[in-house]
Amino acid sequence: MKPTLLILAAGMGSRYGGLKQIEPVGPNGETIIEYSVFDAIRAGFGKVVFVIRKSFADEFKAIFDERLSGKIEVEYVYQELDKLPDGYTLPEGREKPWGTGHAILMAKDVINEPFAAINADDFYGAAAFQAIADFFKNEVSANQYGMVGYQLKNTLSDFGTVSRGVCKTDGNDNLIEITERTKIAREDSGIYFTDKDESKTSLEENEKVSMNFWGFHPTLFAHLENQFKTFLNEQIHLPKSEFYIPSVVFELIKTGEAQSKVIQADSPWFGVTYPEDKEYVVAQIQKLTEAGVYPENLW
Incomplete structure:
Protein backbone atom coordinates (compact mmCIF):
# COMPACT_ATOMS: atom_id res chain seq x y z
CA MET A 1 0.00 0.00 0.00
CA LYS A 2 1.40 3.38 -1.00
CA PRO A 3 1.89 5.95 1.78
CA THR A 4 -0.18 9.13 2.02
CA LEU A 5 1.03 12.71 2.30
CA LEU A 6 -0.92 14.77 4.86
CA ILE A 7 -0.44 18.52 4.39
CA LEU A 8 -1.31 20.82 7.29
CA ALA A 9 -2.67 23.89 5.53
CA ALA A 10 -5.34 25.29 7.88
CA GLY A 11 -3.18 28.06 9.36
CA MET A 12 -3.98 31.67 8.60
CA GLY A 13 -0.40 33.00 8.51
CA SER A 14 -0.69 35.67 11.20
CA ARG A 15 2.95 36.71 10.91
CA TYR A 16 2.88 36.44 7.13
CA GLY A 17 -0.28 38.46 6.68
CA GLY A 18 -2.29 36.17 4.43
CA LEU A 19 -2.74 32.73 2.93
CA LYS A 20 0.92 31.87 2.44
CA GLN A 21 -0.09 28.30 1.54
CA ILE A 22 -1.07 29.48 -1.94
CA GLU A 23 1.62 32.08 -2.55
CA PRO A 24 3.24 31.57 -5.98
CA VAL A 25 6.97 30.87 -5.72
CA GLY A 26 7.79 28.75 -8.81
CA PRO A 27 8.62 29.86 -12.38
CA ASN A 28 5.00 29.37 -13.44
CA GLY A 29 3.26 30.37 -10.24
CA GLU A 30 3.68 27.06 -8.43
CA THR A 31 3.19 27.00 -4.65
CA ILE A 32 5.53 25.38 -2.14
CA ILE A 33 2.81 22.76 -1.63
CA GLU A 34 3.13 21.68 -5.24
CA TYR A 35 6.84 21.01 -4.89
CA SER A 36 6.12 18.85 -1.85
CA VAL A 37 3.47 16.90 -3.76
CA PHE A 38 5.79 16.57 -6.78
CA ASP A 39 8.55 15.17 -4.54
CA ALA A 40 6.08 12.84 -2.82
CA ILE A 41 4.84 11.44 -6.13
CA ARG A 42 8.44 10.77 -7.22
CA ALA A 43 9.05 8.98 -3.91
CA GLY A 44 6.07 6.67 -4.42
CA PHE A 45 3.23 8.28 -2.46
CA GLY A 46 -0.27 7.46 -3.66
CA LYS A 47 -2.53 10.07 -2.07
CA VAL A 48 -2.44 13.59 -0.67
CA VAL A 49 -4.81 14.80 2.05
CA PHE A 50 -5.12 18.52 2.75
CA VAL A 51 -6.14 19.82 6.18
CA ILE A 52 -7.77 23.19 5.49
CA ARG A 53 -10.54 25.47 6.74
CA LYS A 54 -13.94 25.74 5.16
CA SER A 55 -13.56 29.52 5.00
CA PHE A 56 -10.99 29.28 2.20
CA ALA A 57 -11.88 25.86 0.77
CA ASP A 58 -13.17 27.17 -2.57
CA GLU A 59 -10.09 29.33 -3.14
CA PHE A 60 -7.80 26.46 -2.18
CA LYS A 61 -9.54 23.80 -4.27
CA ALA A 62 -9.64 26.06 -7.32
CA ILE A 63 -5.85 25.80 -7.43
CA PHE A 64 -5.11 22.24 -6.41
CA ASP A 65 -8.02 20.33 -7.89
CA GLU A 66 -7.03 21.58 -11.33
CA ARG A 67 -3.25 21.25 -11.01
CA LEU A 68 -3.20 17.83 -9.32
CA SER A 69 -5.99 16.21 -11.33
CA GLY A 70 -4.74 12.91 -12.74
CA LYS A 71 -1.42 13.21 -10.89
CA ILE A 72 -2.35 11.81 -7.46
CA GLU A 73 -5.49 11.03 -5.45
CA VAL A 74 -6.60 14.13 -3.50
CA GLU A 75 -8.82 14.47 -0.42
CA TYR A 76 -9.71 17.35 1.90
CA VAL A 77 -10.52 17.42 5.59
CA TYR A 78 -11.41 20.44 7.69
CA GLN A 79 -9.91 21.75 10.91
CA GLU A 80 -12.47 23.90 12.70
CA LEU A 81 -12.48 25.14 16.29
CA ASP A 82 -15.72 23.34 17.10
CA LYS A 83 -14.50 19.92 15.92
CA LEU A 84 -14.16 18.52 19.42
CA PRO A 85 -14.82 15.06 20.91
CA ASP A 86 -18.29 14.26 22.20
CA GLY A 87 -18.90 15.88 25.56
CA TYR A 88 -16.69 18.92 24.95
CA THR A 89 -17.92 22.41 24.03
CA LEU A 90 -15.98 25.21 22.34
CA PRO A 91 -15.16 27.84 24.98
CA GLU A 92 -16.58 31.30 24.38
CA GLY A 93 -13.96 33.62 22.90
CA ARG A 94 -11.62 30.88 21.64
CA GLU A 95 -10.05 32.03 18.34
CA LYS A 96 -6.71 30.22 18.17
CA PRO A 97 -6.63 26.83 16.37
CA TRP A 98 -6.09 23.79 18.59
CA GLY A 99 -2.68 23.00 17.08
CA THR A 100 -0.91 20.48 14.85
CA GLY A 101 -2.02 17.45 16.84
CA HIS A 102 -5.66 18.44 16.35
CA ALA A 103 -5.01 19.12 12.65
CA ILE A 104 -3.64 15.61 12.08
CA LEU A 105 -6.53 14.10 14.03
CA MET A 106 -8.95 15.58 11.48
CA ALA A 107 -7.67 13.03 8.93
CA LYS A 108 -8.38 9.90 10.97
CA ASP A 109 -11.33 8.82 8.80
CA VAL A 110 -9.52 9.07 5.46
CA ILE A 111 -6.07 7.59 6.23
CA ASN A 112 -5.58 3.88 6.91
CA GLU A 113 -1.97 3.53 5.75
CA PRO A 114 1.44 4.90 6.82
CA PHE A 115 1.53 8.64 6.21
CA ALA A 116 3.84 11.62 6.28
CA ALA A 117 2.63 14.86 7.87
CA ILE A 118 4.15 18.17 6.78
CA ASN A 119 3.57 21.91 6.97
CA ALA A 120 2.10 23.55 3.87
CA ASP A 121 4.51 26.48 3.91
CA ASP A 122 7.81 24.59 4.28
CA PHE A 123 10.00 23.36 1.44
CA TYR A 124 11.59 20.10 2.58
CA GLN A 144 7.81 2.86 15.32
CA TYR A 145 7.42 6.34 13.89
CA GLY A 146 9.92 8.63 12.19
CA MET A 147 10.87 12.27 11.86
CA VAL A 148 13.10 14.01 9.33
CA GLY A 149 15.64 16.09 11.24
CA TYR A 150 17.32 19.28 10.03
CA GLN A 151 20.27 21.25 11.36
CA LEU A 152 19.13 24.33 13.26
CA LYS A 153 21.47 26.67 11.35
CA ASN A 154 19.66 25.82 8.11
CA THR A 155 16.17 26.59 9.43
CA LEU A 156 16.37 30.23 10.51
CA SER A 157 14.83 33.35 8.99
CA ASP A 158 16.72 36.59 8.36
CA PHE A 159 13.55 38.57 8.98
CA GLY A 160 12.37 37.52 12.44
CA THR A 161 12.40 34.86 15.12
CA VAL A 162 11.23 31.26 14.65
CA SER A 163 10.10 28.41 16.88
CA ARG A 164 11.70 24.97 16.59
CA GLY A 165 11.47 21.62 18.33
CA VAL A 166 15.05 20.91 19.47
CA CYS A 167 15.75 17.17 19.53
CA LYS A 168 17.97 14.85 21.52
CA THR A 169 18.68 11.34 20.24
CA ASP A 170 20.29 8.16 21.52
CA GLY A 171 23.07 6.20 19.81
CA ASN A 172 20.57 4.58 17.43
CA ASP A 173 19.08 7.89 16.27
CA ASN A 174 15.92 7.33 18.31
CA LEU A 175 14.31 10.49 19.61
CA ILE A 176 14.58 10.70 23.39
CA GLU A 177 13.53 14.30 23.95
CA ILE A 178 12.06 17.18 21.99
CA THR A 179 11.85 20.66 23.48
CA GLU A 180 9.93 23.49 21.89
CA ARG A 181 12.08 26.61 21.75
CA THR A 182 10.55 29.92 20.77
CA LYS A 183 11.92 33.24 19.55
CA ILE A 184 15.04 31.70 18.00
CA ALA A 185 17.29 34.07 16.07
CA ARG A 186 20.87 34.38 14.89
CA GLU A 187 22.94 37.17 16.46
CA ASP A 188 26.54 38.22 15.94
CA SER A 189 27.77 35.88 18.66
CA GLY A 190 25.63 32.85 17.76
CA ILE A 191 22.10 31.45 17.80
CA TYR A 192 19.85 32.13 20.81
CA PHE A 193 16.31 31.48 21.98
CA THR A 194 14.41 33.77 24.33
CA ASP A 195 12.26 32.17 27.02
CA LYS A 196 9.17 33.46 28.81
CA ASP A 197 11.12 35.59 31.27
CA GLU A 198 13.00 37.20 28.34
CA SER A 199 16.34 35.58 29.19
CA LYS A 200 18.46 34.35 26.28
CA THR A 201 20.10 30.92 25.99
CA SER A 202 22.50 29.85 23.26
CA LEU A 203 21.87 26.92 20.92
CA GLU A 204 24.38 24.93 18.86
CA GLU A 205 24.29 25.48 15.11
CA ASN A 206 24.14 21.76 14.37
CA GLU A 207 21.36 20.94 16.83
CA LYS A 208 18.82 18.59 15.28
CA VAL A 209 15.43 20.24 15.03
CA SER A 210 11.98 19.17 13.97
CA MET A 211 10.42 20.98 11.04
CA ASN A 212 7.19 19.01 11.43
CA PHE A 213 8.05 16.39 8.82
CA TRP A 214 6.80 13.22 10.47
CA GLY A 215 6.30 9.65 9.32
CA PHE A 216 3.49 7.84 11.14
CA HIS A 217 1.69 4.51 11.28
CA PRO A 218 -2.11 4.96 11.41
CA THR A 219 -2.05 3.73 15.02
CA LEU A 220 -1.18 7.34 15.82
CA PHE A 221 -4.83 8.38 15.49
CA ALA A 222 -5.96 6.40 18.56
CA HIS A 223 -3.16 8.00 20.59
CA LEU A 224 -4.17 11.43 19.30
CA GLU A 225 -7.77 10.92 20.35
CA ASN A 226 -6.79 9.87 23.86
CA GLN A 227 -4.21 12.62 24.37
CA PHE A 228 -6.45 15.33 22.92
CA LYS A 229 -9.11 14.54 25.51
CA THR A 230 -6.48 14.76 28.25
CA PHE A 231 -5.32 18.08 26.79
CA LEU A 232 -8.85 19.46 26.76
CA ASN A 233 -9.50 18.33 30.32
CA GLU A 234 -6.43 20.27 31.45
CA GLN A 235 -6.25 23.26 29.09
CA ILE A 236 -9.54 23.86 27.31
CA HIS A 237 -10.05 27.03 29.35
CA LEU A 238 -6.70 28.53 28.23
CA PRO A 239 -7.40 30.64 25.11
CA LYS A 240 -3.91 30.25 23.61
CA SER A 241 -3.20 26.62 24.52
CA THR A 255 5.34 5.91 28.29
CA GLY A 256 7.06 3.38 26.03
CA GLU A 257 4.06 3.13 23.70
CA ALA A 258 6.07 4.20 20.63
CA GLN A 259 9.44 5.45 19.53
CA SER A 260 10.52 7.77 16.76
CA LYS A 261 13.59 7.49 14.57
CA VAL A 262 15.24 10.78 13.61
CA ILE A 263 15.94 10.42 9.91
CA GLN A 264 18.76 12.44 8.42
CA ALA A 265 18.19 13.69 4.87
CA ASP A 266 20.63 15.73 2.83
CA SER A 267 17.94 18.18 1.80
CA PRO A 268 17.62 21.93 1.69
CA TRP A 269 14.90 23.50 3.82
CA PHE A 270 13.32 26.91 3.48
CA GLY A 271 9.96 28.41 4.25
CA VAL A 272 7.81 31.54 4.30
CA THR A 273 7.30 32.64 7.88
CA TYR A 274 7.50 36.34 7.06
CA PRO A 275 6.60 38.26 3.86
CA VAL A 281 12.28 31.11 -1.49
CA VAL A 282 11.64 32.16 -5.10
CA ALA A 283 15.40 32.50 -5.70
CA GLN A 284 16.16 29.08 -4.19
CA ILE A 285 13.51 27.32 -6.25
CA GLN A 286 14.80 29.05 -9.36
CA LYS A 287 18.28 27.70 -8.61
CA LEU A 288 16.91 24.18 -8.17
CA THR A 289 14.99 24.50 -11.42
CA GLU A 290 18.06 25.70 -13.31
CA ALA A 291 20.05 22.79 -11.82
CA GLY A 292 17.49 20.34 -13.22
CA VAL A 293 16.13 19.16 -9.87
CA TYR A 294 12.66 20.32 -10.96
CA PRO A 295 11.25 20.88 -14.44
CA GLU A 296 10.45 24.43 -15.58
CA ASN A 297 6.80 23.41 -15.88
CA LEU A 298 6.18 21.31 -12.78
CA TRP A 299 3.08 19.59 -14.15
Whole structure:
Protein backbone atom coordinates (compact mmCIF):
# COMPACT_ATOMS: atom_id res chain seq x y z
CA MET A 1 0.00 0.00 0.00
CA LYS A 2 1.40 3.38 -1.00
CA PRO A 3 1.89 5.95 1.78
CA THR A 4 -0.18 9.13 2.02
CA LEU A 5 1.03 12.71 2.30
CA LEU A 6 -0.92 14.77 4.86
CA ILE A 7 -0.44 18.52 4.39
CA LEU A 8 -1.31 20.82 7.29
CA ALA A 9 -2.67 23.89 5.53
CA ALA A 10 -5.34 25.29 7.88
CA GLY A 11 -3.18 28.06 9.36
CA MET A 12 -3.98 31.67 8.60
CA GLY A 13 -0.40 33.00 8.51
CA SER A 14 -0.69 35.67 11.20
CA ARG A 15 2.95 36.71 10.91
CA TYR A 16 2.88 36.44 7.13
CA GLY A 17 -0.28 38.46 6.68
CA GLY A 18 -2.29 36.17 4.43
CA LEU A 19 -2.74 32.73 2.93
CA LYS A 20 0.92 31.87 2.44
CA GLN A 21 -0.09 28.30 1.54
CA ILE A 22 -1.07 29.48 -1.94
CA GLU A 23 1.62 32.08 -2.55
CA PRO A 24 3.24 31.57 -5.98
CA VAL A 25 6.97 30.87 -5.72
CA GLY A 26 7.79 28.75 -8.81
CA PRO A 27 8.62 29.86 -12.38
CA ASN A 28 5.00 29.37 -13.44
CA GLY A 29 3.26 30.37 -10.24
CA GLU A 30 3.68 27.06 -8.43
CA THR A 31 3.19 27.00 -4.65
CA ILE A 32 5.53 25.38 -2.14
CA ILE A 33 2.81 22.76 -1.63
CA GLU A 34 3.13 21.68 -5.24
CA TYR A 35 6.84 21.01 -4.89
CA SER A 36 6.12 18.85 -1.85
CA VAL A 37 3.47 16.90 -3.76
CA PHE A 38 5.79 16.57 -6.78
CA ASP A 39 8.55 15.17 -4.54
CA ALA A 40 6.08 12.84 -2.82
CA ILE A 41 4.84 11.44 -6.13
CA ARG A 42 8.44 10.77 -7.22
CA ALA A 43 9.05 8.98 -3.91
CA GLY A 44 6.07 6.67 -4.42
CA PHE A 45 3.23 8.28 -2.46
CA GLY A 46 -0.27 7.46 -3.66
CA LYS A 47 -2.53 10.07 -2.07
CA VAL A 48 -2.44 13.59 -0.67
CA VAL A 49 -4.81 14.80 2.05
CA PHE A 50 -5.12 18.52 2.75
CA VAL A 51 -6.14 19.82 6.18
CA ILE A 52 -7.77 23.19 5.49
CA ARG A 53 -10.54 25.47 6.74
CA LYS A 54 -13.94 25.74 5.16
CA SER A 55 -13.56 29.52 5.00
CA PHE A 56 -10.99 29.28 2.20
CA ALA A 57 -11.88 25.86 0.77
CA ASP A 58 -13.17 27.17 -2.57
CA GLU A 59 -10.09 29.33 -3.14
CA PHE A 60 -7.80 26.46 -2.18
CA LYS A 61 -9.54 23.80 -4.27
CA ALA A 62 -9.64 26.06 -7.32
CA ILE A 63 -5.85 25.80 -7.43
CA PHE A 64 -5.11 22.24 -6.41
CA ASP A 65 -8.02 20.33 -7.89
CA GLU A 66 -7.03 21.58 -11.33
CA ARG A 67 -3.25 21.25 -11.01
CA LEU A 68 -3.20 17.83 -9.32
CA SER A 69 -5.99 16.21 -11.33
CA GLY A 70 -4.74 12.91 -12.74
CA LYS A 71 -1.42 13.21 -10.89
CA ILE A 72 -2.35 11.81 -7.46
CA GLU A 73 -5.49 11.03 -5.45
CA VAL A 74 -6.60 14.13 -3.50
CA GLU A 75 -8.82 14.47 -0.42
CA TYR A 76 -9.71 17.35 1.90
CA VAL A 77 -10.52 17.42 5.59
CA TYR A 78 -11.41 20.44 7.69
CA GLN A 79 -9.91 21.75 10.91
CA GLU A 80 -12.47 23.90 12.70
CA LEU A 81 -12.48 25.14 16.29
CA ASP A 82 -15.72 23.34 17.10
CA LYS A 83 -14.50 19.92 15.92
CA LEU A 84 -14.16 18.52 19.42
CA PRO A 85 -14.82 15.06 20.91
CA ASP A 86 -18.29 14.26 22.20
CA GLY A 87 -18.90 15.88 25.56
CA TYR A 88 -16.69 18.92 24.95
CA THR A 89 -17.92 22.41 24.03
CA LEU A 90 -15.98 25.21 22.34
CA PRO A 91 -15.16 27.84 24.98
CA GLU A 92 -16.58 31.30 24.38
CA GLY A 93 -13.96 33.62 22.90
CA ARG A 94 -11.62 30.88 21.64
CA GLU A 95 -10.05 32.03 18.34
CA LYS A 96 -6.71 30.22 18.17
CA PRO A 97 -6.63 26.83 16.37
CA TRP A 98 -6.09 23.79 18.59
CA GLY A 99 -2.68 23.00 17.08
CA THR A 100 -0.91 20.48 14.85
CA GLY A 101 -2.02 17.45 16.84
CA HIS A 102 -5.66 18.44 16.35
CA ALA A 103 -5.01 19.12 12.65
CA ILE A 104 -3.64 15.61 12.08
CA LEU A 105 -6.53 14.10 14.03
CA MET A 106 -8.95 15.58 11.48
CA ALA A 107 -7.67 13.03 8.93
CA LYS A 108 -8.38 9.90 10.97
CA ASP A 109 -11.33 8.82 8.80
CA VAL A 110 -9.52 9.07 5.46
CA ILE A 111 -6.07 7.59 6.23
CA ASN A 112 -5.58 3.88 6.91
CA GLU A 113 -1.97 3.53 5.75
CA PRO A 114 1.44 4.90 6.82
CA PHE A 115 1.53 8.64 6.21
CA ALA A 116 3.84 11.62 6.28
CA ALA A 117 2.63 14.86 7.87
CA ILE A 118 4.15 18.17 6.78
CA ASN A 119 3.57 21.91 6.97
CA ALA A 120 2.10 23.55 3.87
CA ASP A 121 4.51 26.48 3.91
CA ASP A 122 7.81 24.59 4.28
CA PHE A 123 10.00 23.36 1.44
CA TYR A 124 11.59 20.10 2.58
CA GLY A 125 13.50 18.86 -0.48
CA ALA A 126 13.35 15.72 -2.63
CA ALA A 127 15.85 13.76 -0.53
CA ALA A 128 13.67 14.19 2.56
CA PHE A 129 10.67 12.62 0.83
CA GLN A 130 12.77 9.74 -0.46
CA ALA A 131 14.20 9.19 3.02
CA ILE A 132 10.75 9.01 4.62
CA ALA A 133 9.52 6.74 1.81
CA ASP A 134 12.42 4.37 2.52
CA PHE A 135 11.51 4.49 6.21
CA PHE A 136 7.95 3.42 5.35
CA LYS A 137 9.25 0.49 3.30
CA ASN A 138 11.75 -0.75 5.86
CA GLU A 139 11.03 0.40 9.41
CA VAL A 140 7.60 1.89 10.14
CA SER A 141 5.38 -0.17 12.44
CA ALA A 142 2.54 0.21 14.94
CA ASN A 143 4.99 1.57 17.54
CA GLN A 144 7.81 2.86 15.32
CA TYR A 145 7.42 6.34 13.89
CA GLY A 146 9.92 8.63 12.19
CA MET A 147 10.87 12.27 11.86
CA VAL A 148 13.10 14.01 9.33
CA GLY A 149 15.64 16.09 11.24
CA TYR A 150 17.32 19.28 10.03
CA GLN A 151 20.27 21.25 11.36
CA LEU A 152 19.13 24.33 13.26
CA LYS A 153 21.47 26.67 11.35
CA ASN A 154 19.66 25.82 8.11
CA THR A 155 16.17 26.59 9.43
CA LEU A 156 16.37 30.23 10.51
CA SER A 157 14.83 33.35 8.99
CA ASP A 158 16.72 36.59 8.36
CA PHE A 159 13.55 38.57 8.98
CA GLY A 160 12.37 37.52 12.44
CA THR A 161 12.40 34.86 15.12
CA VAL A 162 11.23 31.26 14.65
CA SER A 163 10.10 28.41 16.88
CA ARG A 164 11.70 24.97 16.59
CA GLY A 165 11.47 21.62 18.33
CA VAL A 166 15.05 20.91 19.47
CA CYS A 167 15.75 17.17 19.53
CA LYS A 168 17.97 14.85 21.52
CA THR A 169 18.68 11.34 20.24
CA ASP A 170 20.29 8.16 21.52
CA GLY A 171 23.07 6.20 19.81
CA ASN A 172 20.57 4.58 17.43
CA ASP A 173 19.08 7.89 16.27
CA ASN A 174 15.92 7.33 18.31
CA LEU A 175 14.31 10.49 19.61
CA ILE A 176 14.58 10.70 23.39
CA GLU A 177 13.53 14.30 23.95
CA ILE A 178 12.06 17.18 21.99
CA THR A 179 11.85 20.66 23.48
CA GLU A 180 9.93 23.49 21.89
CA ARG A 181 12.08 26.61 21.75
CA THR A 182 10.55 29.92 20.77
CA LYS A 183 11.92 33.24 19.55
CA ILE A 184 15.04 31.70 18.00
CA ALA A 185 17.29 34.07 16.07
CA ARG A 186 20.87 34.38 14.89
CA GLU A 187 22.94 37.17 16.46
CA ASP A 188 26.54 38.22 15.94
CA SER A 189 27.77 35.88 18.66
CA GLY A 190 25.63 32.85 17.76
CA ILE A 191 22.10 31.45 17.80
CA TYR A 192 19.85 32.13 20.81
CA PHE A 193 16.31 31.48 21.98
CA THR A 194 14.41 33.77 24.33
CA ASP A 195 12.26 32.17 27.02
CA LYS A 196 9.17 33.46 28.81
CA ASP A 197 11.12 35.59 31.27
CA GLU A 198 13.00 37.20 28.34
CA SER A 199 16.34 35.58 29.19
CA LYS A 200 18.46 34.35 26.28
CA THR A 201 20.10 30.92 25.99
CA SER A 202 22.50 29.85 23.26
CA LEU A 203 21.87 26.92 20.92
CA GLU A 204 24.38 24.93 18.86
CA GLU A 205 24.29 25.48 15.11
CA ASN A 206 24.14 21.76 14.37
CA GLU A 207 21.36 20.94 16.83
CA LYS A 208 18.82 18.59 15.28
CA VAL A 209 15.43 20.24 15.03
CA SER A 210 11.98 19.17 13.97
CA MET A 211 10.42 20.98 11.04
CA ASN A 212 7.19 19.01 11.43
CA PHE A 213 8.05 16.39 8.82
CA TRP A 214 6.80 13.22 10.47
CA GLY A 215 6.30 9.65 9.32
CA PHE A 216 3.49 7.84 11.14
CA HIS A 217 1.69 4.51 11.28
CA PRO A 218 -2.11 4.96 11.41
CA THR A 219 -2.05 3.73 15.02
CA LEU A 220 -1.18 7.34 15.82
CA PHE A 221 -4.83 8.38 15.49
CA ALA A 222 -5.96 6.40 18.56
CA HIS A 223 -3.16 8.00 20.59
CA LEU A 224 -4.17 11.43 19.30
CA GLU A 225 -7.77 10.92 20.35
CA ASN A 226 -6.79 9.87 23.86
CA GLN A 227 -4.21 12.62 24.37
CA PHE A 228 -6.45 15.33 22.92
CA LYS A 229 -9.11 14.54 25.51
CA THR A 230 -6.48 14.76 28.25
CA PHE A 231 -5.32 18.08 26.79
CA LEU A 232 -8.85 19.46 26.76
CA ASN A 233 -9.50 18.33 30.32
CA GLU A 234 -6.43 20.27 31.45
CA GLN A 235 -6.25 23.26 29.09
CA ILE A 236 -9.54 23.86 27.31
CA HIS A 237 -10.05 27.03 29.35
CA LEU A 238 -6.70 28.53 28.23
CA PRO A 239 -7.40 30.64 25.11
CA LYS A 240 -3.91 30.25 23.61
CA SER A 241 -3.20 26.62 24.52
CA GLU A 242 -2.21 24.32 21.62
CA PHE A 243 -2.08 20.56 21.17
CA TYR A 244 1.30 20.09 19.46
CA ILE A 245 2.23 16.90 17.61
CA PRO A 246 5.80 16.87 19.03
CA SER A 247 4.31 16.79 22.53
CA VAL A 248 2.14 13.84 21.54
CA VAL A 249 5.11 11.88 20.22
CA PHE A 250 7.23 12.72 23.25
CA GLU A 251 4.48 11.48 25.58
CA LEU A 252 4.38 8.17 23.68
CA ILE A 253 8.16 7.89 23.98
CA LYS A 254 8.01 8.55 27.74
CA THR A 255 5.34 5.91 28.29
CA GLY A 256 7.06 3.38 26.03
CA GLU A 257 4.06 3.13 23.70
CA ALA A 258 6.07 4.20 20.63
CA GLN A 259 9.44 5.45 19.53
CA SER A 260 10.52 7.77 16.76
CA LYS A 261 13.59 7.49 14.57
CA VAL A 262 15.24 10.78 13.61
CA ILE A 263 15.94 10.42 9.91
CA GLN A 264 18.76 12.44 8.42
CA ALA A 265 18.19 13.69 4.87
CA ASP A 266 20.63 15.73 2.83
CA SER A 267 17.94 18.18 1.80
CA PRO A 268 17.62 21.93 1.69
CA TRP A 269 14.90 23.50 3.82
CA PHE A 270 13.32 26.91 3.48
CA GLY A 271 9.96 28.41 4.25
CA VAL A 272 7.81 31.54 4.30
CA THR A 273 7.30 32.64 7.88
CA TYR A 274 7.50 36.34 7.06
CA PRO A 275 6.60 38.26 3.86
CA GLU A 276 10.27 39.04 3.29
CA ASP A 277 11.08 35.31 3.13
CA LYS A 278 9.26 34.94 -0.18
CA GLU A 279 11.99 36.54 -2.28
CA TYR A 280 14.57 34.10 -0.89
CA VAL A 281 12.28 31.11 -1.49
CA VAL A 282 11.64 32.16 -5.10
CA ALA A 283 15.40 32.50 -5.70
CA GLN A 284 16.16 29.08 -4.19
CA ILE A 285 13.51 27.32 -6.25
CA GLN A 286 14.80 29.05 -9.36
CA LYS A 287 18.28 27.70 -8.61
CA LEU A 288 16.91 24.18 -8.17
CA THR A 289 14.99 24.50 -11.42
CA GLU A 290 18.06 25.70 -13.31
CA ALA A 291 20.05 22.79 -11.82
CA GLY A 292 17.49 20.34 -13.22
CA VAL A 293 16.13 19.16 -9.87
CA TYR A 294 12.66 20.32 -10.96
CA PRO A 295 11.25 20.88 -14.44
CA GLU A 296 10.45 24.43 -15.58
CA ASN A 297 6.80 23.41 -15.88
CA LEU A 298 6.18 21.31 -12.78
CA TRP A 299 3.08 19.59 -14.15
